[in-house]
Amino acid sequence: MSSPSTPEQPWPVRTVARKIAEWIDRLGAVWVEGQLAQVTARAGTGTAFLVLRDPAADVSLQLTAPIGLVRDGGAAVAEGNRVIVHGKPSFFYGRGTLSLRVDEIRAVGIGELLARIERLRKLLAAEGLFDPALKRRPPFLPHCIGLITGRASAAEHDVVSNATARWPSVRFRIEHTATQGALAVPQLVDALGVLDRDPDVDVIVLARGGGSAEDLLPFSDETLCRAVAACRTPVVSAIGHEPDTPLVDHVADVRCSTPTEAGRRLVPDLAEETARIATLRDRARRALAGWVDREQRLLTALRARPVLADPLRMLDARGEDVTRLREAARASVLRGLDRRGSDLEHVRARLTTLGPAATLARGYAVVQRLPATGGDAIDPAAPLPVLRAVTEVGDGDRVRIRVADGAVTAVIGTGAPKKTRAKKASTP
The missing domain is CATH 2.40.50.140 (Nucleic acid-binding proteins)
Known part of the structure; x- marks a missing residue:
């Protein structure tokens, strides 16, 4: 074989x-x-x-x-x-x-058990599972409370009754498990996982009444402590009495000395919150009334100011300024026009004095040589040269003589020498 x-x-x-x-x-x-x-x-x-x-x-x-x-x-x-x-x-x-x-x-023996718990405590502390920075604050008013405790236990009654007395509409989801003995740790870990996966549960409570050190050993188990540390939901530990401190108390987010204290800390007191709301409402009302009074006084002071008391006063003042400036502008323009008119009259008088008409009025004449066309007609558009010297004309040339009141045509006489004619022409 x-x-x-x-x-x-x-x-x-x-x-x-x-x-x-x-x-x-x-x-x-x-x-x-x-x-x-x-x-x-x-x-x-x-x-x-x-x-x-x-x-x-x-x-x-x-x-x-x-x-x-x-x-x-x-x-x-x-x-x-x-x-x-x-x-x-x-x-x-x-x-x-x-x-x-x-x-x-x-x-x-109990001494050996406590020594093992102490070694485990140091191990978990070294890993950081007791770090206060990892503790999460439970919600002020949880939507639903998950409770892990023994069936029909005094701890369940204390938690539920105290929480309900403080907030009557509080909701619980209760998971009953063994809290001592060989089956306690697996059942506690399973119930913890079930409540942690429930989206309605906002906080989980581990509750158990007092007992001997051997009875509370499951709550110092390494598996349970690591399961509590891994929970995403805040965990409240309410195990035994005040002197009892299993390791799960150090890992949980909140430690309560008794299940009764846990029931009081889970939810706020309805009477206290109602009184607090009334106090806050009264304070808000007084603060609002004071603010309204202060703003009313400010508006009254603003309304009493001259600008707001008579809003047209500034417009009237500016209107008077505009009217004054407009009159000043008109007077300045008129003075400028008068000065320019006087200057124009002076220039006109000077031009009149210096012009040919004034010279002709004093007895002078302008002699222009007429073209030798053979006729008496003169083209008014043709320019006539002004006679400036006696040598510019000869016997028989026609000239046009312009005087103050008109013009006459003349013919240069013949038989007289040019020099003699020149002397006669220069005689006034």
Whole structure:
């Protein structure tokens, strides 16, 4: 039977069971720590059957022990107690079950438990799970409160009754679990996950009444502490009495010394809030009235100012300024026109004095030589040269003589020498 099994040559069940039993039998004895979940010691039998459970995981192991060993253990070998057992793994050939055949059972003392809790506390503190910066403030008025507690427990009554007395419309979602013993930690972790996933739950409360250090051990379990630290919803711890401080108190966002205090801190007091609202409303009313009075006085003072009392006063003053400036502008323009008119008259008189007409009026004449056309007609458009010297005309030339009141035409006489004529012409 040492040959490997094949589909054509499979091993019988007895062979497989025997090989497993032989392999397990080669294992040595071990010390195991756990929590007793079940103890069965029937009278008249020589073997007692026990279930040893891991408090931090959903794992258990079957134990078998002599009936005398269990009876001699007394109260230490009872369900819910933590123990250390020494035994050797064995495989029961007939049923195919694995068990641990123990020959010694020791109860874990309270001193050792407290020492282990202290070591765990230091470990969690070093990891930062107790850091105050990680604590979250529960909402002022939660929409729904998740409560994890024992069924029909005094802690549930204290939390619900006190919260309802302070705020009658408060809502709860309650998850009942074991709060001590081997099943407490798994149930607490499961309930915590259920409430944390509920979007309506705004805060989660872990509540339990007082008890011995062994009874409160589940609330110092590492698995539960890490589950509380991983929650996205704020967690309130209300375990035991004031002296009781399990590790979950340090991990939770808020610690309450008792479930009664938790019920009071979860919701505000309706009477106090109503009185506070009334006080705030009265303060707001007085503040608003004072503000209105202050603004009214300010408006009255502004209205009493000259500008607002007679708004047209400034316009009238500016209108008078415009009228005055307009009259000044008109007077300035008229004076300018008068000066320009006087200057024009002076220039006109000067031009008249210096003009040819005035010269002609004093007895002078303008002599112009007429063209030799052979006729008496003169083209008025043709320019006539002005005679400036006697040498410019000869005998028989026609000239036009312009005097003050008109012009005459003359013919230069003949027979007289030019010089003589020139002398006669220069005689006035």
